[in-house]
Amino acid sequence: MKNRDKKDIELGNLLKQEGWNAEPNEWFTHRVMHKLPAKKNKSALHLAWLCYLAAVLVCVGFWVWAFAFNDNTVITVRDIIYFVIAIGVTFMLTISPIVSMFRRDG
Numbered sequence: 001m002k003n004r005d006k007k008d009i010e011l012g013n014l015l016k017q018e019g020w021n022a023e024p025n026e027w028f029t030h031r032v033m034h035k036l037p038a039k040k041n042k043s044a045l046h047l048a049w050l051c052y053l054a055a056v057l058v059c060v061g062f063w064v065w066a067f068a069f070n071d072n073t074v075i076t077v078r079d080i081i082y083f084v085i086a087i088g089v090t091f092m093l094t095i096s097p098i099v100s101m102f103r104r105d106g
Helices: 006-018 026-035 045-068 077-105
Strands: none
Touching: 026 045
16 A cells, blocks of 8 residues: 555545535445446356367367277278368367467557
8 A cells, every 4th residue: 555645645645525425325226336337257268268178178189089099090981070070170289278368469
């Protein structure tokens, strides 16, 4: 807290004495509160981050499975489809935070 010097105290007292005293109005608070913007609901943001984290974990799990436990001696059409989908999801998960960061700054 800042220390108030003599001039600050004198100015405060002058404003209290000479300032206009508004009459109490029971509708003032009600009108002001209705003109304020509504509070943003953060639950959707938390759900989005939870879904993003789950997608990252699934993606990491797939790549660990693909390179550590998958039999790479035979490549099937299913393997190609899985890899194309995994590459697309990985690309989207990588680009999504970058796009969001640039959108917020702009």
